[in-house]
Amino acid sequence: MKSRRRDRTPYILACVAFGLATLAWRRGGPSLAGEGLRLGFETLLQVTPLLLAAFLIAGLIQTLVTREFVDRWIGSGAGWRGILLACLAGGLIPGGPYVYYPIAGGLLQAGASLGVLVAFVTAKNLWSVSRLPMEFALLGPQLTIMRFLLTLPLPPLLGFLAEVLAGKFIDRIREAAG
Amino acid sequence: MREATWVLGVLALALAGYAGRRQDGSLLRGVEAGWRTLRRTLPLLIVAFIITGYVRALNPQDLVRAWIGPESGTRGLWIGTAAGMLLPGGPYVVFPLIAALYQSGAGIGPTIAMITSWASLALLSVSFELPFLGWRFSLIRLALGLGAPLLVGLAASLLFLA
Numbered sequence: 307m308k309s310r311r312r313d314r315t316p317y318i319l320a321c322v323a324f325g326l327a328t329l330a331w332r333r334g335g336p337s338l339a340g341e342g343l344r345l346g347f348e349t350l351l352q353v354t355p356l357l358l359a360a361f362l363i364a365g366l367i368q369t370l371v372t373r374e375f376v377d378r379w380i381g382s383g384a385g386w387r388g389i390l391l392a393c394l395a396g397g398l399i400p401g402g403p404y405v406y407y408p409i410a411g412g413l414l415q416a417g418a419s420l421g422v423l424v425a426f427v428t429a430k431n432l433w434s435v436s437r438l439p440m441e442f443a444l445l446g447p448q449l450t451i452m453r454f455l456l457t458l459p460l461p462p463l464l465g466f467l468a469e470v471l472a473g474k475f476i477d478r479i480r481e482a483a484g
Numbered sequence: 485m486r487e488a489t490w491v492l493g494v495l496a497l498a499l500a501g502y503a504g505r506r507q508d509g510s511l512l513r514g515v516e517a518g519w520r521t522l523r524r525t526l527p528l529l530i531v532a533f534i535i536t537g538y539v540r541a542l543n544p545q546d547l548v549r550a551w552i553g554p555e556s557g558t559r560g561l562w563i564g565t566a567a568g569m570l571l572p573g574g575p576y577v578v579f580p581l582i583a584a585l586y587q588s589g590a591g592i593g594p595t596i597a598m599i600t601s602w603a604s605l606a607l608l609s610v611s612f613e614l615p616f617l618g619w620r621f622s623l624i625r626l627a628l629g630l631g632a633p634l635l636v637g638l639a640a641s642l643l644f645l646a
Contacts, residue, residue, distance in 0.1 A: 316527060316528055316531065318572050318573075319528065319531045319532060319535065319572070319573065319577060320531055322535055323531050323534045323535045323538065326535060326538035326539070326542065327534075327538060329538075329542060330538055330541055330542055333542070338541055338542075341537075341541040342534070342537045342538035342540070342541035342542070343534060343537060343538075344537065345536075345537035345538075345540045345541050346533045346534040346535070346536055346537025346538065347533065347534075347537070348537070349533055349536055349537060349540075349580075350529070350530065350533040355489055355493075356488060356489055356492055357522075357529070358522075359489070359492035359493055359495070359496045360492060361518040361519070361521055361522040362496045362499075362500070362514070362515065362518045363492065363495055363496050363499060363518075364517075364518055364521060365514045365515060365516070365517035365518025365519065365520075365521060366496070366499040366500060366503055366510075366511075366514035366515075366517075366518065367499070367514075368514065368517045368518075369503065369510045369513045369514040369517055370499070370502070370503060370510060370514065402574055403608075403609040403612035403613070404612060407609075407612045407613055407615075407616040407617065408616060410616060410617060411616030411617060414616075414617060420621075420624070423617065423621065424621075424624070424625050424628070427613070427617075427625060428604060428625070428629065431603045431604040431609075432600065432603055432604055434603070437575045439492050439495070440575045440576065440579050441575065441579055441599070442488050442491065442492065443488050443492060443579075444579040444580055444582075444583040445579060445582065445583050445586060445595075445599075446488065447487055447488060447491070449586070449592060449595065449596065452592070452596065452640055452643065452644075453596045453599055453600065453636070453640070456596065456636045456639050456640060457600055457603075457632070457636055460604075460629075460632055460636075464625075464628050464629060464632075467628055468624055468625070468628055471624075471628075472624045475620055475624070478620065479617065479618050479620045479621050482618045482620065483616065483617055483618040483621075
């Protein structure tokens with residue numbers, strides 16, 4: 307099920323690209339259709355050094371931050387300390403949803419609280435250190451820094467709110483998922 | 485763009501230096517991991533950049549500005565948030581697209597709302613969340629997080645104006 311979902315993105319994107327190419331052709335003939343391709347490859351070439359650096363950074367983080375490291379960090383700790391550690395772990399752990407949701411599921415079964423889990427997932431989503439180079443490279447320093455600073459308080463805050471408002475549901479969540 | 489190249493280059497060198505000094509093969513494994521990710525995502529990247537090229541060639545500035553431009557107000561923030569939830573794929577696909585919209589005249593508030601919404605509320609990732617954490621968890625997390633892109637986008641618009 308997982309791999310099927312992952313594989314669908316290229317088709318969706320290819321359809322979008324084809325749709326846009328058709329639109330360009332109808333609006334400006336072959337020259338506009340070619341122009342889109344040219345601009346696309348030109349941009350890709352321009353950002354290639356940045357992309358290479360970003361992929362190198364992502365790869366290095368992936369090997370320097372191991373799964374055991376993260377497990378050990380969140381395994382202990384409850385309350386504020388647990389929530390903050392979960393935020394750090396979520397921010398540092400590399401990989402897509404098919405990596406961090408299985409880990410979050412493991413933490414749930416290992417007895418993590420709702421606040422810890424919400425903090426972990428939200429920090430992965432908003433702090434994700436391994437994704438920052440890509441954002442920086444393509445959207446520029448100003449926008450990336452502003453976005454990062456504005457979303458910085460959210461993971462601990464949402465983790466805390468989840469714990470206070472809905473923490474009592476954690477047993478039912480654990481049973482249903484287990 | 486030039487500062488970005490410098491910062492990323494220095495960061496990559498620093499990490500590579502640290503990994504190399506550990507002398508446990510983590511440098512080589514890191515480079516391999518990066519290379520594998522690059523090879524796997526390259527087809528997606530190429531398609532994403534072709535889309536980016538067409539967005540630029542079709543020059544939808546009037547459309548982008550009207551929907552999510554700097555003066556689109558609260559409606560722009562809502563549209564940015566909704567668009568973010570629907571964007572498919574990972575950062576290698578989504579950031580080039582958002583960058584193209586930003587260059588076509590999207591406001592900083594709607595752009596940041598879109599990034600935040602894609603990062604935290606993307607429906608495709610929720611479909612990974614359900615099997616591992618269950619619908620109750622998703623519901624709680626989404627209910628708490630739904631306002632975030634709007635607030636963050638609003639704050640960004642206000643900061644940018646100031």
